[in-house]
Amino acid sequence: MTANSLFSFTYYSSLGIGSIIAGPVLRLFGSHAVFLLIAALFALAAWFAWRIPREIGKPTHLPDPSIAKMIHMAQAVATSMREGLAYVKATPSITEALLLLTGTQIVLALLGTLGPGFADRVLEIDIRDASILIMGPAVLGIIFGSLWVGNVGYRFSSRRLIQSGIIAAGIFLILIALTVRLKRVALFAWFYADPIILPIEFLLFFFLGVANSMLDVPANSALQKEASGAMRGRVYGLLTAAVGGVGMLPIVLTGVLADVIGPGKVIFALGGLITLYGLWRMRYNRA
Numbered sequence: 478m479t480a481n482s483l484f485s486f487t488y489y490s491s492l493g494i495g496s497i498i499a500g501p502v503l504r505l506f507g508s509h510a511v512f513l514l515i516a517a518l519f520a521l522a523a524w525f526a527w528r529i530p531r532e533i534g535k536p537t538h539l540p541d542p543s544i545a546k547m548i549h550m551a552q553a554v555a556t557s558m559r560e561g562l563a564y565v566k567a568t569p570s571i572t573e574a575l576l577l578l579t580g581t582q583i584v585l586a587l588l589g590t591l592g593p594g595f596a597d598r599v600l601e602i603d604i605r606d607a608s609i610l611i612m613g614p615a616v617l618g619i620i621f622g623s624l625w626v627g628n629v630g631y632r633f634s635s636r637r638l639i640q641s642g643i644i645a646a647g648i649f650l651i652l653i654a655l656t657v658r659l660k661r662v663a664l665f666a667w668f669y670a671d672p673i674i675l676p677i678e679f680l681l682f683f684f685l686g687v688a689n690s691m692l693d694v695p696a697n698s699a700l701q702k703e704a705s706g707a708m709r710g711r712v713y714g715l716l717t718a719a720v721g722g723v724g725m726l727p728i729v730l731t732g733v734l735a736d737v738i739g740p741g742k743v744i745f746a747l748g749g750l751i752t753l754y755g756l757w758r759m760r761y762n763r764a
Contacts, residue, residue, distance in 0.1 A: 479628075486623040489616050489623065493612075497609055497613040497616070499511070500605040500608035501608075501609070502514065504605045558711075558714075561708065562715065564704075564712070568704075570699060570703045571703050573696075573699075574703070575712070577639065577696040578696045578700065579719045581693050583727060588611060588612060588682075590731055590735070591732075591735055592612055595611065602675075614679045614686065615682045615686040618683040618685060618687040619690045620686075620690075621690075622686060622689070622690025626690060626694045626695070630691065630694075635695035638694075638695045640755065640759055642689065643688075643692065643754060644752060644756070645691070647748045647749070647750075647751035647753075647754075648752060649748070650685065651748035651749065653681050653682070654741050654742070655745075656678065657739070657741025657742075657744070657745075700712060700716075
């Protein structure tokens with residue numbers, strides 16, 4: 478648990494830095510500089526990867542490409558995927574961990590999608606500041622939560638941490654959505670003064686990040702603990718495929734729905750679904 482909290486800390490720290498500086502970089506240098514910066518970071522990542530020590534007994538160069546070899550590689554990948562899916566399906570604990578990890582990363586991606594609209598329509602701030610005021614506190618919360626789980630939270634059972642994280646994430650999303658509804662009530666006009674609403678939203682997104690880390694760290698630990706050494710790589714490959722492939726569908730649909738019915742209603746629906754899942758999971762585990 479402690480090792481995975483460190484992994485989450487470093488992963489989300491880098492994500493947080495990118496999320497926080499995205500808006501300021503766009504404002505200061507324009508869109509072209511953003512792509513140049515990303516290209517430079519890829520070059521830096523390639524240099525770090527090149528410095529990784531070689532694995533003894535394994536080739537250091539890819540085989541020469543040919544049609545026959547490409548077909549063989551494609552068949553090998555398909556076979557590995559089928560074996561990985563069968564292994565996950567036969568292990569309920571791994572299935573649940575995969576679903577939780579996929580869900581947490583999709584929720585973060587959804588926040589990135591809904592953030593600019595939320596900043597513009599609700600907070601009435603420059604959308605280039607959304608990375609600082611929305612994604613920034615969420616990632617800071619994940620970092621803080623990861624440190625807490627690694628130093629204190631590991632004393633609690635993984636089931637309890639995950640259950641608390643699911644319920645808390647749903648509740649905080651609902652609270653964020655309710656701040657959208659209050660804006661339409663004249664009685665709460667004072668509530669949307671910048672010195673009041675911005676710190677409140679910052680705290681809500683921060684605690685949403687803390688709740689997310691209570692899912693991420695135990696689920697990662699469960700995935701590594703339950704998956705055997707030979708299948709662990711395939712399981713994590715399925716996780717990456719689920720987030721990057723299947724996970725794109727709800728992100729696209731959420732963006733469309735946010736344009737049609739507004740980001741507040743989408744966030745409320747998302748929070749309600751997560752809360753209902755947490756309550757169902759609590760009842761299911763007791764049965």
